[in-house]
Amino acid sequence: MFQEQGLVNGHEDGIKVTAGGLLFLKVIENCLQTISIESLSYLSRSVHPFILLQALTKHPYRLSELQTISSDLPSQSTIRRILATFAEYEWVSDEGGLQRITATGKDVCFAYGELCTAVEQLIEKAPWLQRLPLDATTFPVAALVDADLVVSNPRNPASVLETCLKLYDRNISQFRCLCSVYNPVLFQAYRGLLELGIESEAILDWPTAKEAAAGRGTRYAVRSGRYDNYRPLVMEEPQTLGIGLYDDRKVAVAAYNEDGNGRHIAMIISSNDQLVDWGSELYESYRAKARPASEILLE
Structure with a gap:
């Protein structure tokens, strides 16, 4: 049971x-x-x-x-x-x-x-909680009532990607993300925020950073000199988590059950203040372990 x-x-x-x-x-x-x-x-x-x-x-x-x-x-x-x-x-x-x-x-x-x-x-958010790292459980469970759940599975493999694309918001003033899955479509879409001059920061895990650096259209994601409003960071260990923070008013947290390839992703999206604060604190805990991309990858 x-x-x-x-x-x-x-x-x-x-x-x-x-x-x-x-x-x-x-x-x-x-x-x-x-x-x-x-x-x-x-x-x-x-x-x-x-x-x-x-x-x-x-x-x-x-x-x-x-x-x-x-x-x-x-x-x-x-x-x-x-x-x-x-x-x-x-x-x-x-x-x-x-x-x-x-x-x-x-x-x-x-x-x-x-x-x-x-x-x-x-029970309702079990597909997400099954994949969430154990050290990321500092939020009040009742706050999940306000969270939307999206699950990617073999019958609907693109559901989470489609939701991430819909979350793209040109009206924000700041965007922060932790990315542990390489997806060129998503990388190209969110490059638009950098082109608009929106203050942005991304933490990529090592496998994702390597793939981004090798891709002609995604190389920008690990280059700090390309945009003055963008700061790329890299974690040297592979992760099973993704975080998107849209100003301080919305958070998206995705959890994967395998390193790097993002199979069977489950994600919650919420504007609940408690979950946004939790997501921001969680992001900062990963940020503290990351290093500037220029120190790890040759630009």
Whole structure:
């Protein structure tokens, strides 16, 4: 089941946790700071308790009113049993027949709701998280709700390339990228930003830099003297990640499952401030390891 949900990957040398699996452990740990294992198990057993708890966060209800708030709720006797359990956990109190949620109940409802959202996103974004490096998991999982997912596969191999081309934006003032896949079409398209005078910086991993330097139409990508507004950097180790930062308002992060050739790419695109900040910090961590292209390649 863990492998089906992208929480672990099978390898020749055994089972390895993915970025999604690592994040799953983190969100469970965060949830358990508010909810005990016993009460978490109780909430996870059925959808009915959480529906009732969410309803009580809005305002108090009488028992006779609760069954009408949702078509998904069970019989009144079952609701009564659920409320009795809530009372044992001190999540609700009975005030003259009104079921009122307590401060503890509100905290539990919020924490469990956050957990549900996180798990949904871990499953939905699994193709990306399966490929994301483990050291790149410092973002809040709930922020992925605002992210679009694009996956390249044998049935649709050009989907990510097409999306990258659509992200080309001549109205930005700054563009930064980490590139670990050599694609002449993409290189030629984004050269337009340099021609427009937009401040740009690119970090290429070593295999990509070598291919770019060998291509007549892509040689510019490793030459710092060609454009005053462009700074090329090179990392000496091959990478499995791509980052595109469009000013400080949009980020695209692509992850590959093999060095250099970019097979089966998965990418997220987001304008969520938390993900943009994460993407910028991630980019800077790679930048700190890179060197000017002129120090590595003969121009």
